[in-house]
Amino acid sequence: xxxxxxxxxxxxxxxxxxxxxxxxxxxxxxxxxxxxxxxxxxxxxxxxxxxxxxxxxxxxxxxxxxxxxxxxxxxxxxxxxxxxxxxxxxxxxxxxxxxxxxxxxxxxxxxxxxxxxxxxxxxxxxxxxxxxxxxxxxxxxxxxxxxxxxxxxxxxxxxxxxxxxxxxxxxxxxxxxxxxxxxxxxxxxxx
Numbered sequence: 001x002x003x004x005x006x007x008x009x010x011x012x013x014x015x016x017x018x019x020x021x022x023x024x025x026x027x028x029x030x031x032x033x034x035x036x037x038x039x040x041x042x043x044x045x046x047x048x049x050x051x052x053x054x055x056x057x058x059x060x061x062x063x064x065x066x067x068x069x070x071x072x073x074x075x076x077x078x079x080x081x082x083x084x085x086x087x088x089x090x091x092x093x094x095x096x097x098x099x100x101x102x103x104x105x106x107x108x109x110x111x112x113x114x115x116x117x118x119x120x121x122x123x124x125x126x127x128x129x130x131x132x133x134x135x136x137x138x139x140x141x142x143x144x145x146x147x148x149x150x151x152x153x154x155x156x157x158x159x160x161x162x163x164x165x166x167x168x169x170x171x172x173x174x175x176x177x178x179x180x181x182x183x184x185x186x187x188x189x190x191x
Contacts, residue, residue, distance in 0.1 A: 003075045005082065006097060006113040008032050008064035009052040010152060013159040016085065017078035021068040024163045025099035025107060031057040034135050034153075034173060036116035037125035040088060041146040049142035049149035050127060050135055052156070053089065053116035063165035066097045066111050082114070089114040090123040136176035140184070150177050 006027060007015070015022075036053040043049030054062060069075050093113050096106035117123045130138075142149035157174045160167050185191050 003069045003078070004097065004108050004111040005067045005069065005078065006064055006095065006111040007067065008054065008062050008113070009156060011067075012065050012163065013155055015067055017067075017069070017081050018071075018074045019067040019069050019078075020071075020074075023066045023068070023097070023099055023107065024063070025066060025097050026061040026063045026101075027054075027095045027097055027111070027113070028061055029056060029058060030054040030062045030095075031060045031169070032062050032167060033129070033169060034139070035118070035126060035128050036088065036123075037127045038088065038142075038144060038149070038152075039125060041144050042149040042152050043142040043144045047142055048125065048127065048138075049144055049152070050139055051152060053126075054113070055118075061098075061101070063160065063163065063167070065163065066108055068108075086114040088123075088125045089116045090119075091115045091117050132172060132176055136173055136180055139173070139177050140180045150181070153177060 032052045033055045034050045034052055036051045037048035038051045039045045039048045042051060069078050093115055094110045095113055097108040097111040099107040116126055118126055120126050139149045139153055153174055157170050181191050
């Protein structure tokens with residue numbers, strides 16, 4: 001049996017596991033938002049970074065990539081790897097994946113996706129919505145073992161453009177982070 005994994009954040013540019021095929025496409029009824037805290041990759045427990053999660057959104061598409069894994073050993077290795085990498089996401093969903101906006105039938109059914117739910121009792125790293133400027137400020141300052149939080153945002157922006165997706169939330173946030181970094185540089189602050 002084949003396994004499919006949907007990536008909508010860093011999995012777009014860095015899978016970290018062996019796969020047979022990679023399809024560009026989207027899931028319906030969700031949008032990507034920078035509401036998930038990262039205390040192990042792009043921030044620390046004292047100063048969490050922000051990464052993306054999914055939020056239900058009627059009529060919206062969330063573009064990303066789906067990875068097809070068919071070899072049994074590759075599937076076991078991918079699951080073991082993802083369970084560690086995505087450990088701050090408290091839910092896994094099985095969703096339909098589309099490659100054509102006009103399609104009624106999904107290209108793949110049952111694509112596995114990791115989601116950070118807004119339930120703070122279960123998902124202690126959920127940060128939730130905030131004004132764009134506040135999210136940007138947090139991203140500018142946060143840094144973790146995987147590097148500065150802003151690198152995650154900029155790599156996501158670049159990866160989305162490479163697959164032909166313009167995500168307004170990501171573009172607006174990246175522009176605000178660039179503005180704040182420029183402002184800090186003009187003031188002579190460390191960037």
